[in-house]
Amino acid sequence: MTQSAPLLLTGAAGALGQYLRQHLAKRPGGLRSSDIRDPGAPHAGEEIVVGDLGDAAFVDRMVRGTSAIVHLGAIATEDAIDKIWHANFHGTFHVFDAARRLGVKRVVFASSNHAIGFHRTREKLDSNTPVRPDTMYGVSKAFGESLGSLMADKFGLEVACLRIGSALPEPRDPRHLSTWLSYPDLLRLVEACLAAPKLHYTVVYGVSNNRRNRWDNSKSGIDYRPQDDAERFAAKLLPEGDRRPPDDPNVMYHGGPYIPLGLGERPKA
16 A cells, blocks of 8 residues: 555544544544544544444455554453453454455554563563463453464564553553553654564564663664653652562562453453
């Protein structure tokens, strides 16, 4: 597809999608935004399509004629396994399969730090770190990474998998001093993946330029230059210093609070 064709964004009604829409709609060719629920009035240069990623025919219609895909659409936390299976397994397969059949070369896939959640925090992780999911949600993201690898190797797609940390307007708890991804840095990351002149398959950690960052992007091949640092929130989140016990999952594991969850158990708000 030419650059005059629209970029496709799935998951456009979610918090991250809503932030990205307003910026990605300004790209040459504009933006096609999709979700299972209406994300709201379109921005200039944006087309809205509403439908279910579990519906392969809808996904084909959504993907056809686009230049690249930013695939955020998913159940975005641990949840009932049937819901995750429908959206994160079936839906992600439909998106990748439509891309390879309809000639859309580049897919930026929103994976998660929960695909590597059972690695210990004493390990510095990089783009070559194998998956160790902490939940069925994490398994679904590990599946998406493996599917992206298959599609790159077998069919020549260009795939970047974003192991997103804690994408929030600002950090909310001490763990986020390591894992925070600011919204502006999320946009920088997505744009870097779309702009990369050479891409086969890679994994990139979605994390800001945090002083306490435990993830290394030097092997990703993506020219991502985050600018924000969670450290400015440290005094607010740790007013007496870090007194968390060493056996706290937030301290021991990259997956933090997802580690003790049962299968299908939603995390507490």
